[in-house]
Amino acid sequence: MSATSTISPAVLDVEKIRKDFPILSTMVHGKPLVYLDNAATSQKPLSVIKAIEHYYTHENSNIHRGVHFLSQRATEAYEVSRKKVAKFINAPHDYECLFVKGTTDGINLVAYSYGKQFVKEGDTIIISAMEHHSNIVPWQILCEDRKANLKVIPINEKGELKMDEYKKMLAEDKNVKLVSVCWISNSLGTINPVKEIIALAHEKGIPVMLDAAQAVQHIVVDVQDLDVDFLTFSGHKLYGPTGSGILYGKEKWLNAMPPYQGGGDMIKHVTFEKTTYNELPFKFEAGTPNIEAGICISAGIDYLNGLGIEVVAQYEHELLEYVTAKLLEIPGLRIIGTADQKTSVVSFFVDGTHPSDIGILLDKMGIAVRTGHHCTQPLMEIFGIPGTVRASLAFCNTKQEMDQLVEGVKRAVSMLL
């Protein structure tokens, strides 16, 4: 579905919501913080902060190991959280949801384990030109190791995937073993037509992995409807704690893949001669995990569900349209990423200025944006710029903050030019 879904036109009580985020009342250089770096990491509502405190106050214990009371309590909380995550993305089975450290970890796991089992010399992995380094480098490492090819779906000047080129790749290359693309681009905001991407790959029996790091907080995720093979995201961008993340994988793939890491929890039986592996999900969860993060990732999900993701998406889209139109009034300002289907990210470049200069000056006005290449260096080269200023929005931002951003950029530009 698109972010312009019209399911619910209800308005959010943003002023009330903002009170749930203590950090938003921070003063920066004597000015109230305007936090527009939500794509890098989201801020945490009190309920998540309290859940973390609750864990350490009442539940802390190692999981899956002890017969004692606390260990069982912690294990229970951990597994309940997994169930909530499974429900959130509509996974058929909760054991198909692996706890990982984050998106990067999830992609590395698949690159390693799927790659080890299924990718051979001369095979091909397809990614796209708008990938985060996290969805480039693990595949490069794999391809180098296997002497496999990495092919890149190009984009048009609006920052949309050239689907014709993708179809051509699938038609011409008989050795494609996996397609791995982002659902939403972190530097352009483009929402990719993932359902179509998956369907096209499946026609050839090729599995698809989605980097959903920027999607889960803005879009309803239904892995069954998508029929996606792997999907990964980070809890810290989803109002939850850092160090939490999820890798969803279809059972048939996860069962066919060798473990990623060896250690405690992932084994059934160990002798020095041979180890038999535990069943899913534990086969892929070696060692003591980040228990607190695993438990509290679902507190972030609960918060978002409480607001209603469709309502959130609609509000965020309105903010995006509003700020985009206002920014475009600034002479010399170019929006980088003008896809028809777009969400929550506005990246721009002002002729004659360097993004880092604008970022530094905005910071002095209390406005937090990201500047640079956003870990998508190849993409910046395509647009022929050193980087962009990126404002990434969330439901806790206000129209007034959008005005402040626009005024801030105007002021910065007038100082710089």
Next chain:
Amino acid sequence: MTINEIQDELIDEFQMFTDWMEKYEYIIQMGKDLPLISEQYKQDDNLIRGCQSRVWLHADYKDGKVLFTADSDAIITKGLVSMVVRVLSDHTPSEIAGAELYFVDKIGLREHLSVTRSNGLLSMIKQMKLYAVALQSQEK
């Protein structure tokens, strides 16, 4: 002037500014004032990569003194770079190698030397010192 006298002079210049924006306007002015490096030296050999902005540094050694020129593609970085050049350039290798750059902190610009800023300024200062140390050992 000694390195420290120049630093004190800079600190003085900044004392008249009462708010951040004025400070930055001054830094930007310094950045705009001169193209610091001749184009021929703006090559990858002289490039110090920061994550955000790029800095080029060129050093000449003449009559026992090191002359630095530098440039950046970002104007604030360029302003900061020009300050460091003003402080360190035209001194002997041992003076440069032993210099303690306290002016950045005093002016309240320490964040620009932080790792997250990664604007190449910190790497540039390291590079200048390395250069001075190398010359120092040559002298001996």
